Amino acid sequence: MKILRNSALLLIVGFMAWMMIHLYGQYESRDALNPVAEYYAVNGPEETGAANLVTSIVVTYRGLDTLGEVTILFLTAAIIGLLLRTEKGSRKKSVRESSEFLSTASGILIPVITLIGIYIFMNGHLTPGGGFQGGAVLASSFILVLLAISNKRIGHRLLDYTEAISGISFILLGILGILLAGGFLDNRILPLGNFGTLFSAGAIPVIYSLIGLKVGAELSNVILELNQIQGEEEEL
Amino acid sequence: MIQIILLIVMAVIMLVMAFIAIHHKSLQVAVIASGIISLFASVIYIFLAAPDVAITEASIGSALTVGIFFYILNKIRHEDIKK
Amino acid sequence: MKIFELENISMAAGFLLLMVGIWGIISQRNIIKMIISFSIVDTSIHLLLVSIGYIRNRTAPIIGEGVTKTDAATQITDPVPQALVLTAIVIGVGITALLLTYSLKLYRHNRSLEINHFNSLKW
Numbered sequence: 001m002k003i004l005r006n007s008a009l010l011l012i013v014g015f016m017a018w019m020m021i022h023l024y025g026q027y028e029s030r031d032a033l034n035p036v037a038e039y040y041a042v043n044g045p046e047e048t049g050a051a052n053l054v055t056s057i058v059v060t061y062r063g064l065d066t067l068g069e070v071t072i073l074f075l076t077a078a079i080i081g082l083l084l085r086t087e088k089g090s091r092k093k094s095v096r097e098s099s100e101f102l103s104t105a106s107g108i109l110i111p112v113i114t115l116i117g118i119y120i121f122m123n124g125h126l127t128p129g130g131g132f133q134g135g136a137v138l139a140s141s142f143i144l145v146l147l148a149i150s151n152k153r154i155g156h157r158l159l160d161y162t163e164a165i166s167g168i169s170f171i172l173l174g175i176l177g178i179l180l181a182g183g184f185l186d187n188r189i190l191p192l193g194n195f196g197t198l199f200s201a202g203a204i205p206v207i208y209s210l211i212g213l214k215v216g217a218e219l220s221n222v223i224l225e226l227n228q229i230q231g232e233e234e235e236l
Numbered sequence: 237m238i239q240i241i242l243l244i245v246m247a248v249i250m251l252v253m254a255f256i257a258i259h260h261k262s263l264q265v266a267v268i269a270s271g272i273i274s275l276f277a278s279v280i281y282i283f284l285a286a287p288d289v290a291i292t293e294a295s296i297g298s299a300l301t302v303g304i305f306f307y308i309l310n311k312i313r314h315e316d317i318k319k
Numbered sequence: 320m321k322i323f324e325l326e327n328i329s330m331a332a333g334f335l336l337l338m339v340g341i342w343g344i345i346s347q348r349n350i351i352k353m354i355i356s357f358s359i360v361d362t363s364i365h366l367l368l369v370s371i372g373y374i375r376n377r378t379a380p381i382i383g384e385g386v387t388k389t390d391a392a393t394q395i396t397d398p399v400p401q402a403l404v405l406t407a408i409v410i411g412v413g414i415t416a417l418l419l420t421y422s423l424k425l426y427r428h429n430r431s432l433e434i435n436h437f438n439s440l441k442w
Binding site: 009012013017020034037038040045046051053054062066072073079080084130132136195215219222226 | 324326327330331334337338341342345371374375379380381382388391392395398399401402405406408409410413414416417420423424
């Protein structure tokens with residue numbers, strides 16, 4: 001039985017290896033951009049005013065994809081909350097206090113990490129970085145908060161409001177783009193400004209900051225759910 | 237030239253870490269090995285001229301994912317102690 | 320020589336990691352090990368996509384010191400795969416968290432993480 005199973009596995013993996021060797025052998029390195037990428041490279045800086053072309057693709061040209069991605073993340077957080085919900089009142093938790101080192105150091109580190117996260121998503125149109133990266137950095141500072149004050153309960157309320165407000169404003173800005181400019185999530189509803197300065201590129205900094213807040217709130221929500229679960233003893 | 241040698245070394249380390257992640261007995265070691273794979277992948281993205289992807293992979297793949305794995309492993313161990 | 324170029328080496332590493340990850344998914348019995356293999360497959364696919372977008376002797380798609388606005392099309396690598404991978408990484412962490420939550424739920428129900436012990440749908 002075991003020999004049969006192992007040989008079946010080897011057959012599957014060998015077939016995949018054969019396919020991949022063919023794919024690898026047929027690949028030829030490129031020496032020019034394809035037409036879509038060339039359009040973005042030629043017209044992107046003029047049309048959107050953003051120095052970082054990846055940002056202009058993520059926020060403007062492919063903005064609808066970003067909306068779907070944020071929706072998937074929201075659904076994930078909601079499903080995790082549904083699966084791990086506990087009864088109210090049974091939340092007494094016996095955790096040990098966090099150590100002196102951790103609570104002192106986190107008091108210094110948390111503001112700095114949060115500031116770096118905000119910097120990353122404010123400057124997404126000029127330097128590498130943007131809403132997703134900044135949101136992830138914010139969520140990592142939230143892990144530090146949870147570790148430092150492990151004996152207190154943290155409410156969902158602030159995270160929920162942040163997420164709801166930034167999501168609604170993101171969609172409202174997109175609809176404003178339909179009304180005032182070329183289409184959904186068009187960034188030319190604000191003046192494009194000087195190329196390469198902080199307040200340029202129309203609405204891109206605003207939209208990317210909203211995405212950053214939303215992603216940060218969603219990832220923090222997931223971590224908070226995982227932190228607060230109890231042993232629901234045999235309730236199934 | 238030095239870039240290519242570094243790249244080959246990193247690729248070999250990633251493959252070794254993948255074998256450790258799959259075949260090591262301890263789950264904690266496996267999780268840390270998968271985090272190391274993400275870390276080296278983010279260095280390779282810088283060689284491939286993709287700084288945006290490198291920042292994302294370093295902050296999400298090797299920090300947040302490992303954190304979530306350890307939360308769950310901690311919960312499973314607690315359930316064991318309680319019984 | 321074709322093999323010793325930057326994008327060929329990273330692409331080979333991506334394919335090998337993909338193979339190792341799929342081997343892990345179909346051969347391991349522990350659910351957490353399967354989820355770890357899933358995240359390895361995730362990383363390898365991102366590596367493959369980014370190395371497809373790389374063009375030799377070009378720089379990152381950011382207009383600045385080295386890249387001028389007018390002839391950006393001949394100086395930058397392909398920005399489209401990078402934008403796709405950016406969203407794929409964030410979705411990947413969400414999916415991993417969801418899988419882990421299900422595994423915790425299964426552990427509470429069955430007191431085990433071995434896939435062989437879940438036989439309530441077998442007949």
